[in-house]
Amino acid sequence: MQDKPVTLAAVVGAHGVAGEVRLKLFGEGVDTLASIKSLNGGALTLKKLRSDNKGGAIARFDEVSDRTAAEKLRGTLIEAPRDALPGLAEGEFYFSDLLGLAVITDAGDPVGTVHAVENFGATDIVEIEKADGQKFMVPLTEQAVPSWDAERLVVNTDFVEND
Known part of the structure; x- marks a missing residue:
């Protein structure tokens, strides 16, 4: 995992007419992302970043000069090299480290894969996609x-949704 980039945000749309984009943040916030200038393997250079005061951010990249170019970035994940990020404390992890992991029950039965990790305020939530496409x-x-x-995420059998 050490060479795998860490996803810090996703572009959710354009902001204004000058090429700024709205970001959904996955990390600790604006400060972590603001400290990294070269993103997405050097394809994006962060010029300016500010909080949107709603839990997201507004960013300007050197390579994006107008609203049309900003709109083309919608859905783009913003990634940074792991070595450009602060070290993790014991028990901490990046959400992106869980994405795509195989999911099994504590009895060893296959369940699916980790599709998303969310936090709606109380605790982190893992969204699991089963082989049939259903999610829980x-x-x-x-x-x-x-x-x-x-390699894998183990889920207590009592929490697995069965058809």
């Missing part, structure tokens, strides 16, 4: 998710 959510607590590593 599990709180990222020790009771529901006893463990995970770089």
Whole structure:
């Protein structure tokens, strides 16, 4: 995982007419993202960043000069090299480290893959996509998710939604 970039935000749309974009932040906030100038493998250079006072941010990139170019970035994930980020404390992780992990039950049965990680205020939530495309959510607590590593995420059988 050490060479895998970390997803810090996603472009959710254009802001104004001068090429700024609105970002949904996945990290600790504006300060972490503002400290990194070269993003997406050097494809984007952060020129300016400010909070939108709603939990997101407004960004300007050197490579984006107008609203049309900003709109083309909609849906783009904003990634930074892991070594450009502050170190993680014990028990901390990046949401992007969980995305795509295989999910199994604590009994060893395959469930699906981690589709998304959200936080709506109380605790982190893992959205799991089953092989049939159906999705369900599990709180990222020790009771529901006893463990995970770089290969898989283990979910307590009691939290798995069955058809």
